[in-house]
Amino acid sequence: MEAMERQIRLTVNGQEHELTIRDNTLLLWLLRDDLKLVGTREGCGTGVCGACTVLLDGRPVNSCLTLAAQAAGHHVTTIEGLATNGRLHPVQEAYIEERGFQCAFCTSGFIMMTKALLDEIPNPSEEEVREYLSENICRCAGYPDILRAVQNASRKLAARGR
Amino acid sequence: MRPFKLLDPRSLDEACQMLDRYGEDVKLMSGGTAILILLRQRVFSKPYFINLKAVPGLDGIRDEPGTGLRIGALATLRAVETSPIVRQRAPLITETFRLVANVRVRNSGTLGGNLSHGDYRLDPPAPLLVLGAKAVAVSSRGRNTYELKEFFRGLFETALQPDEILTEVVVPDAPPKAGTAYFKYTSLSETDWPCLGVAALVTPSDGGGTCGELRVAVTSVAERPMLLEHLGPLARGKRLTERLLEELGDAAAERVDPIADARGSEWYKKEMVRVFVRRAVREAARRAGLAAG
Ligand SMILES: Cc1cc2nc3c(=O)[nH]c(=O)nc-3n(C[C@H](O)[C@H](O)[C@H](O)COP(=O)(O)OP(=O)(O)OC[C@H]3O[C@@H](n4cnc5c(N)ncnc54)[C@H](O)[C@@H]3O)c2cc1C
Ligand code: FES
Ligand code: FES
Numbered sequence: 001m002e003a004m005e006r007q008i009r010l011t012v013n014g015q016e017h018e019l020t021i022r023d024n025t026l027l028l029w030l031l032r033d034d035l036k037l038v039g040t041r042e043g044c045g046t047g048v049c050g051a052c053t054v055l056l057d058g059r060p061v062n063s064c065l066t067l068a069a070q071a072a073g074h075h076v077t078t079i080e081g082l083a084t085n086g087r088l089h090p091v092q093e094a095y096i097e098e099r100g101f102q103c104a105f106c107t108s109g110f111i112m113m114t115k116a117l118l119d120e121i122p123n124p125s126e127e128e129v130r131e132y133l134s135e136n137i138c139r140c141a142g143y144p145d146i147l148r149a150v151q152n153a154s155r156k157l158a159a160r161g162r
Numbered sequence: 163m164r165p166f167k168l169l170d171p172r173s174l175d176e177a178c179q180m181l182d183r184y185g186e187d188v189k190l191m192s193g194g195t196a197i198l199i200l201l202r203q204r205v206f207s208k209p210y211f212i213n214l215k216a217v218p219g220l221d222g223i224r225d226e227p228g229t230g231l232r233i234g235a236l237a238t239l240r241a242v243e244t245s246p247i248v249r250q251r252a253p254l255i256t257e258t259f260r261l262v263a264n265v266r267v268r269n270s271g272t273l274g275g276n277l278s279h280g281d282y283r284l285d286p287p288a289p290l291l292v293l294g295a296k297a298v299a300v301s302s303r304g305r306n307t308y309e310l311k312e313f314f315r316g317l318f319e320t321a322l323q324p325d326e327i328l329t330e331v332v333v334p335d336a337p338p339k340a341g342t343a344y345f346k347y348t349s350l351s352e353t354d355w356p357c358l359g360v361a362a363l364v365t366p367s368d369g370g371g372t373c374g375e376l377r378v379a380v381t382s383v384a385e386r387p388m389l390l391e392h393l394g395p396l397a398r399g400k401r402l403t404e405r406l407l408e409e410l411g412d413a414a415a416e417r418v419d420p421i422a423d424a425r426g427s428e429w430y431k432k433e434m435v436r437v438f439v440r441r442a443v444r445e446a447a448r449r450a451g452l453a454a455g
Binding site: 003004006022023024026045046047048050053056059060061062065066067069070113116131132134135136 | 163164165166167168191194195198199201202213215240260263264265266267269270352353
């Protein structure tokens, strides 16, 4: 059998990496184990909880169901990539202000989804927020706080002129 | 997950040759959302996978006058859902795809992967069946076009041959003035896989007031998505009264042979078919400008 490894180039949070990976490596494992970006979490491992959400070329995907080999050549953004010059991203600030988390296991997923939502729809209705985030699961903070965090983030971004 | 080799074909031809060469040892991989779950759970493995995402040009969505919508198999569910051309030509598809899984799965999962998986719990087959869609497959032997109603054969079984790659789904224009609707019913969490899904298409008869054409498809109930072709003749030329809607629901329920699963028993699913066929036809009729009842 041919080699089950390959060299890939992957841009993560703006930085290009050259990596040798096994073909069956999931993007989630690559981020956490090889790049030590452990803000991306594994909850269900089957696509339903959203804890593993990262942006691939700006679109949210489940890193638990994405082959690193298929992400090669693309841009990945993780929770670690949101802050700039030591300043949290407005979406992150909004989650803190509205106490949109308790244990925070789900939070990086929610924040990445919120970022993607607001990039797509800057001023979403409550219905649109609910629909977009409908399959992100939080087991402790409570969804009303999360909803408020999204609305707060939308206002912050508008005030900042995005 | 067991190790495997991911093959990156540069063209469709090359992908077909890989299927021929590796035979039983190889499987296609598009978005990977269905297959990676099986691999992770170790219920399935292969030494080789063919990365269809490496083949350029399979994800186009376009409208071809006289033919209809041509949607590449590698188009993601989200690309189909948000395509202005799809919304304009086939709003039923937009309405349905919005309800599939979640945004993240729709961003990775492809139309081809969805249909080829042959899972019985899928939403997209229902609207595509009522719209009379065709699936185009390619192999080193040539090109093959399947009517979608003949495509789904059984549990995880489609008409695709092991050496075939689904490349495109062709959706003819709906008849003029058609009203369409899709109802997805989930019995567990709201965003779950469907307990059942019903798509309906209704056209008004020439004189108006009565039903011209009626097409209904149900999915997630039985071991394959089905077009219920016996319903059309029951409604043709008639007013869609509540009584007739009830008859249609009953006739649909009679024909399906439900699979009991975590989302409902056989009995329950039959009852829900009765209810949701009624609702879907009523709504499609309303959208076609026919007052039901
Ligand atoms: C959490 C979750 C929730 C879901 N909920 C729903 C739901 O509510 N409704 C619903 O309809 N679906 C649902 N799905 C299923 C989802 O729609 C499918 O997983 C997805 O569409 C599969 O596409 P893919 O490109 O990822 O396929 P892959 O995983 O890449 O492939 C799936 C299968 O199709 C074969 N295949 C892939 N492409 C081709 C091709 N072009 N030609 C021939 N064979 C091919 C593969 O060999 C494999 O057997 C859900 C999935 C997940 C993970
Ligand atoms: S860990 Fe990926 S969706 Fe739950
Ligand atoms: S904050 Fe604990 S799971 Fe969401």
